[in-house]
Amino acid sequence: MSDAPLLSCRGLEAGYGASRVLFGLDFDIRVGQVLALMGRNGMGKSTTIKTLVGGLCPQRGEILFDGQAIHGARADHIARLGVAIVPEGRQCFPNLTVREHLVAFADRRNQAAEPWTLGRLYELFPRLAERAGHLGNQLSGGEQQMLAIARALSTNPRLLILDEATEGLAPVIRDEIWRCLAVLKAQGQTTLVVDKYVEKLLPLADHNLILERGRIAWQGSSAELAAQRDLWSRYLGV
Amino acid sequence: MANPVSDPSRATVQTAAAHPQPRLAVRFPGLVRRLPWLVLAVLALFPLLAPLGGLEYYVGFVRRLLIVAIAAASLNFILGYGGMAALGHAGFVGVGAYTVVALVDAGFSSAWLAWGAALLAAGLCAALIGAVSLRTRGVYFIMITLAFAQMLYYLAVSLRTYGGDDGYGLYTPLAMGAWLDGAHPDVFYWVVLGIAALVFAAFGRVAHSRFGYALRGIRDNETRMAALGYPVYRLKLAGFAAAGAVAGLAGGLLASHNAFVSPAIMHWTQSALLLVMVMLGGLGRRWGAPLGVALWLTLEEMLKLYTDYWHWPLGLLLLLVVFRAPQGLAALFERRDGHGGAR
Numbered sequence: 001m002s003d004a005p006l007l008s009c010r011g012l013e014a015g016y017g018a019s020r021v022l023f024g025l026d027f028d029i030r031v032g033q034v035l036a037l038m039g040r041n042g043m044g045k046s047t048t049i050k051t052l053v054g055g056l057c058p059q060r061g062e063i064l065f066d067g068q069a070i071h072g073a074r075a076d077h078i079a080r081l082g083v084a085i086v087p088e089g090r091q092c093f094p095n096l097t098v099r100e101h102l103v104a105f106a107d108r109r110n111q112a113a114e115p116w117t118l119g120r121l122y123e124l125f126p127r128l129a130e131r132a133g134h135l136g137n138q139l140s141g142g143e144q145q146m147l148a149i150a151r152a153l154s155t156n157p158r159l160l161i162l163d164e165a166t167e168g169l170a171p172v173i174r175d176e177i178w179r180c181l182a183v184l185k186a187q188g189q190t191t192l193v194v195d196k197y198v199e200k201l202l203p204l205a206d207h208n209l210i211l212e213r214g215r216i217a218w219q220g221s222s223a224e225l226a227a228q229r230d231l232w233s234r235y236l237g238v
Numbered sequence: 239m240a241n242p243v244s245d246p247s248r249a250t251v252q253t254a255a256a257h258p259q260p261r262l263a264v265r266f267p268g269l270v271r272r273l274p275w276l277v278l279a280v281l282a283l284f285p286l287l288a289p290l291g292g293l294e295y296y297v298g299f300v301r302r303l304l305i306v307a308i309a310a311a312s313l314n315f316i317l318g319y320g321g322m323a324a325l326g327h328a329g330f331v332g333v334g335a336y337t338v339v340a341l342v343d344a345g346f347s348s349a350w351l352a353w354g355a356a357l358l359a360a361g362l363c364a365a366l367i368g369a370v371s372l373r374t375r376g377v378y379f380i381m382i383t384l385a386f387a388q389m390l391y392y393l394a395v396s397l398r399t400y401g402g403d404d405g406y407g408l409y410t411p412l413a414m415g416a417w418l419d420g421a422h423p424d425v426f427y428w429v430v431l432g433i434a435a436l437v438f439a440a441f442g443r444v445a446h447s448r449f450g451y452a453l454r455g456i457r458d459n460e461t462r463m464a465a466l467g468y469p470v471y472r473l474k475l476a477g478f479a480a481a482g483a484v485a486g487l488a489g490g491l492l493a494s495h496n497a498f499v500s501p502a503i504m505h506w507t508q509s510a511l512l513l514v515m516v517m518l519g520g521l522g523r524r525w526g527a528p529l530g531v532a533l534w535l536t537l538e539e540m541l542k543l544y545t546d547y548w549h550w551p552l553g554l555l556l557l558l559v560v561f562r563a564p565q566g567l568a569a570l571f572e573r574r575d576g577h578g579g580a581r
Contacts, residue, residue, distance in 0.1 A: 054464075054465070055465065075464040076463075076465075076467050095454045095455075096455060100454075104448050151466070
């Protein structure tokens, strides 16, 4: 892991109209780091993600990606810089086949040392290879989630963002997703994960942020979070 | 416990149950795959065989059908693949036709120059109209494309130089070069057939390129496509301009075919008719446009022999298709066995 921050948020404030949701968030994601963003429902996790990927214009503060200001930039511009999101609800395209999903978004611009080819993606998710000719709406929820991750990886992202990637999945498929995230971590993929499963996040994350009413209530390493169980009940409702 | 992630049998059964396989494609997969080539061969031989059965008149009819199919295919490209419900496509056909008229009026006689200019002029016009229209969505997009097409229509009506409402006759056939006799109806037929084959091959190619996938993704969810790094507006504009250019080419060919151009060619009812034919054949299906055009124009031609009220049975046919086969005729020929299919 490098010390250089790939993404920096400084005094980030965002919301919807007059209603403010985020109140001055400050955090960095370093190259190769896995950052876990936690918090109960309605604490600002999804708003943070939406702001980072250009879905919402911040009201104040700045977001720097590799030193370049991206706050207020268009979503497609941010994506082309190398930020890929696996959205909540997966949102696969019903009229594209699995293979078409992976070909359509393939991007070599980010100069990855080992770019994600179709073969490598199928190796990571063998199930997708079996379903290569199926349309997005012909897949099970777990397969759609794998496809959403593979689709994001096909852009060779410098920062991968997963928003509730295991939400609504059967335990056995959740385990499959966690296994894949561990593989990605081992390969040095910089990742921001939003999820509710604290016990699964701890071994994966290098650094953890807990949001409480739009502010960072606590941050620290997984070892520190594992040792302070009172934080779990206080901020995460676990 | 069995891992559903690696249990292909279960999911395949679910898919097959959810998407029953159309009969034609399953019973005769080889025939369906080769059908386009077969049709092309039959169409290529048609001018030679037609005199044997006294069907010379129908050589001209098929030529018109091919030209309209080119225009319909371009509409299918933006509507079926890109989800852009334009109700002014005939406007671009008209721009192409009037470009040919303008060049002939200025003394040019080369068919290739005229058709190329028709393609470029309509493409440029579509780019300008698309740059404004594509900032709107849904019913507003339909209305604004309709409004632009009607503006073009009234512009053509006001062009006294080119006959205004009365139209403009192209009395001398355009020259196609030393090797091709432009005045020979069969030669023009084969030229149109060749251009149509190229257009359909190009649309098929583009539909299965990254650009085509991107258009289909945009049709499903523009916001998601933007989040994945696609410049949605620019892609839609490129698709819209390309479709407009091809419609213009069809307009240029139609001008040569009819040897006459009037503003009626770009009236909004012509746009609606193109839309109906594309829906009949199958929106977003590669062969949807030619199938819809072939069925509609053939029935129109046949019914006109028997009754002046030929609109009625065609209307009933449209209702039947909407209720019984909403995916259009092309879906009958399509493999939807869970392996992508030939969309």
